[in-house]
Amino acid sequence: MQKQSMTSKDIINNYGATFGFIIAIVVFSITSRGFFSGLNLQNILVQSTSLGICAFGLTFVLITGEIDLSYGGVIGLVGAVLAGMLKDGHSIGLVTLVCLAIGLGTGVFNAILIVVLKLPSFLATVAVMFLCMGAERVYNQGITTWIRDQGVLSIVQTNIGPVPALVLYLFALFAICWFLQTQTKAGQYVRALGENINAVKEVGIRADLLKFLVFVVAGLIFAFAGYIETLRIGGAVMYAGKQLLLSVLAACFLGTATFKAGKANFPGTLIGAFFLYTLLSGFTALGMKFYLVPVAQGLILIISVAISSVRRGKIEQVQF
Amino acid sequence: MNSPMGDRVGNQEDIVIKAERVSKSFPGVRALKEMDFEVIRGEVHALVGENGAGKSTLMKIIVREYIEDEGNIFIEGNNVKDLGIRGVQKLGLSLIHQDLNLIPMLTVAQNICLGREPVTRFGTIDWKAMGLKAADFLGQITSEINVEDRVEGLSNSQQQLMAIARALVTSPRILILDEPTARLDQKTSDSFFLFLERAKQKGLTVVYISHRLEEIYRICDRVTVLRDGTKIITAPINEIPQTELVKYMLGREIEQQVPKESVPIGEVKLSVRDLYPKEKGKDINFDLKSGEILGIVGSIGAGKSEVARAIFGADPKQSGTIRISGKEVKTNAPHDAIDHGFALIPEERRDQGLVGNESVRKNMTMAALKKKFCVGPSWIDQDKETAAVKTSIKTLGIATPSPEQEVQFLSGGTQQKVVVAKWLMSDSDIYIFDEPTKGIDVGGKYDIYKLIVDLARQGAGIIFISNELTEVLSLCDRILVMFNGQIIKELETQASNREELLFYVMGGRDYAKTVNDL
Numbered sequence: 037m038q039k040q041s042m043t044s045k046d047i048i049n050n051y052g053a054t055f056g057f058i059i060a061i062v063v064f065s066i067t068s069r070g071f072f073s074g075l076n077l078q079n080i081l082v083q084s085t086s087l088g089i090c091a092f093g094l095t096f097v098l099i100t101g102e103i104d105l106s107y108g109g110v111i112g113l114v115g116a117v118l119a120g121m122l123k124d125g126h127s128i129g130l131v132t133l134v135c136l137a138i139g140l141g142t143g144v145f146n147a148i149l150i151v152v153l154k155l156p157s158f159l160a161t162v163a164v165m166f167l168c169m170g171a172e173r174v175y176n177q178g179i180t181t182w183i184r185d186q187g188v189l190s191i192v193q194t195n196i197g198p199v200p201a202l203v204l205y206l207f208a209l210f211a212i213c214w215f216l217q218t219q220t221k222a223g224q225y226v227r228a229l230g231e232n233i234n235a236v237k238e239v240g241i242r243a244d245l246l247k248f249l250v251f252v253v254a255g256l257i258f259a260f261a262g263y264i265e266t267l268r269i270g271g272a273v274m275y276a277g278k279q280l281l282l283s284v285l286a287a288c289f290l291g292t293a294t295f296k297a298g299k300a301n302f303p304g305t306l307i308g309a310f311f312l313y314t315l316l317s318g319f320t321a322l323g324m325k326f327y328l329v330p331v332a333q334g335l336i337l338i339i340s341v342a343i344s345s346v347r348r349g350k351i352e353q354v355q356f
Numbered sequence: 357m358n359s360p361m362g363d364r365v366g367n368q369e370d371i372v373i374k375a376e377r378v379s380k381s382f383p384g385v386r387a388l389k390e391m392d393f394e395v396i397r398g399e400v401h402a403l404v405g406e407n408g409a410g411k412s413t414l415m416k417i418i419v420r421e422y423i424e425d426e427g428n429i430f431i432e433g434n435n436v437k438d439l440g441i442r443g444v445q446k447l448g449l450s451l452i453h454q455d456l457n458l459i460p461m462l463t464v465a466q467n468i469c470l471g472r473e474p475v476t477r478f479g480t481i482d483w484k485a486m487g488l489k490a491a492d493f494l495g496q497i498t499s500e501i502n503v504e505d506r507v508e509g510l511s512n513s514q515q516q517l518m519a520i521a522r523a524l525v526t527s528p529r530i531l532i533l534d535e536p537t538a539r540l541d542q543k544t545s546d547s548f549f550l551f552l553e554r555a556k557q558k559g560l561t562v563v564y565i566s567h568r569l570e571e572i573y574r575i576c577d578r579v580t581v582l583r584d585g586t587k588i589i590t591a592p593i594n595e596i597p598q599t600e601l602v603k604y605m606l607g608r609e610i611e612q613q614v615p616k617e618s619v620p621i622g623e624v625k626l627s628v629r630d631l632y633p634k635e636k637g638k639d640i641n642f643d644l645k646s647g648e649i650l651g652i653v654g655s656i657g658a659g660k661s662e663v664a665r666a667i668f669g670a671d672p673k674q675s676g677t678i679r680i681s682g683k684e685v686k687t688n689a690p691h692d693a694i695d696h697g698f699a700l701i702p703e704e705r706r707d708q709g710l711v712g713n714e715s716v717r718k719n720m721t722m723a724a725l726k727k728k729f730c731v732g733p734s735w736i737d738q739d740k741e742t743a744a745v746k747t748s749i750k751t752l753g754i755a756t757p758s759p760e761q762e763v764q765f766l767s768g769g770t771q772q773k774v775v776v777a778k779w780l781m782s783d784s785d786i787y788i789f790d791e792p793t794k795g796i797d798v799g800g801k802y803d804i805y806k807l808i809v810d811l812a813r814q815g816a817g818i819i820f821i822s823n824e825l826t827e828v829l830s831l832c833d834r835i836l837v838m839f840n841g842q843i844i845k846e847l848e849t850q851a852s853n854r855e856e857l858l859f860y861v862m863g864g865r866d867y868a869k870t871v872n873d874l
Contacts, residue, residue: 225471228462235467239470239472
């Protein structure tokens, strides 16, 4: 059979959000003087780091056909523990281990709720988010804790060569995730079980175990995002995770509109994260009133996703 | 095979599958009753029986997707009791399901190699080797599929061939095919049979579940007939004539009390001409008269529901005209069809026909609410609504404690009546029932038959789609038999019988001649 060449319509359907991203960069570059400068572009990259990292964790879960919103609490909890333990004089090595343990613990807890007890993932992970928020509040008693140790802060607030360390972390994690997902058997099975879990079980793969591991990995990545975010800001602000809750979700869903129409994927998520901050930065550079920025972001999100949904829509059958 | 001697099955080296007194129950159903079943090395063994006879259940137990309640199964002498899905695959067994279980968005190569991806020495997937491996297995069946294509873009036939190729990856010595040709078109069928011939020559053992007589007689060596979860007979295929086989499948006539009464049949109400549904089916032509009950039968995948959905506008049509009382109408969407008096009572009533956690009243008036019970723009005249619902409950004999009862707590038959009541209220006069008695107990069935006859008496035209031949024969005035998307036979119920009907359902040609030849 002949391999079909893509029509222009297919390209728009498959890469809608990518086009939106490019158009946005061009438009902002023309209309605002400050936008297309090296410093501003670097800023966009740096600011989208923790969002991007967190979104990679969520992308793993979305690929399996589930959702995990616990990062909304894990990020804040990790931040509070990180800043608090440093303030109490613990070594950064120990603190880092504790932070990862929090991620591991919440990941395992999520996995037990969803894979073992078969709770719906949306509700279960929202509940875990609230539990983490509560724990954060108990731990830091609602006080913002700053980190004074320059040595610790330099883990993220430094450049390696000409490139900010944060950007390297982002791309390194992206490379790992993308490699796992596209080049390993486990990655294949994770994608496959999100599409048709019976097909995966039928060939004798332990689909439930894989799903369990995905939630654990996601928990670890969320903790890493919280760690990075706290060091980037330089301290633990109350409910830091809540700030990221919707942007992370938006980045992932913009990602589904980016490469594989309607399916979560890592390159898409990466571009989605950049896209969101580009919009934010661009609108600010244009001098848009700050309270209108979310409105503009929302509209662009709807348009990008709508373009890609056209293709998905035709698959759905009419029900009556 | 180096199995423990204790598990050996006597001296019968050549029995590759042996099931001994296997029983299996599902909630409310005894699917298999002390079933015995044997397959000999190198044969193509047909497994036939009506829907629900236990064919698929037995096969799923053999490949360990289900676990039997009692009994033993031996594959080449090995007891499979403690083996999992992978374990029996290692013994050389592979099942291709009726529902293919493919992953639509992955490529053909990824699907074929799922679970058995070739890896590079770094442990990553070797994409090039995977493509070659997939192409190799696919090439044994067809040369028309590109392994890089996504599965979602393949036709039904191509997906079926691909699923077979996937089963070959484990290098099976025993292949179980569950209705493989239901999805194949003529052209792909041929390449499929060529593949089977070659596989047989190479010594592959095949268990072949099918509803199609012609195929069974063409490729099978022996046949086992199942009925109601028990084995009726196993015999070489050339010792059982076709009509005999059909008789074994049906067993004794089970008299079912259907309130058959002759209703005067009126003018032609609905004419379908040259209908080509987009999903499945071609060249559909028939008339339906007022007061007539027209049966449509055919095996799974014959295209019955697709035709109904296309007429109703629930699925798109490629072409065709629909006339009501001689006037052409367009039914491009269900609401068009409803406006013209159509009602479709779908197969999956819980998903498609009812809102389970709403009351009987709300479900009943849903379709007619705007037309009949609204005052002004959208106020509901509740007194009028309640009165109409109460009348309906009474006339249809709906067993509900009150109009406010949530429908999910009613029995299947009663739910079905609520769906019908909904359409009655919106003044429908052409009813399409798609498997209305599926999953309904005997008493419930009776009520539904009675209701359908009542509708006919009031002058409605009725299309009755069913897999249960007994009910079709006793209820319908005329029967259309569909096979592979086409209407292949029209039978007058009075002049027909179960044997003849099943013969055509299974794709037989010219019943009278076949019977005479015996």
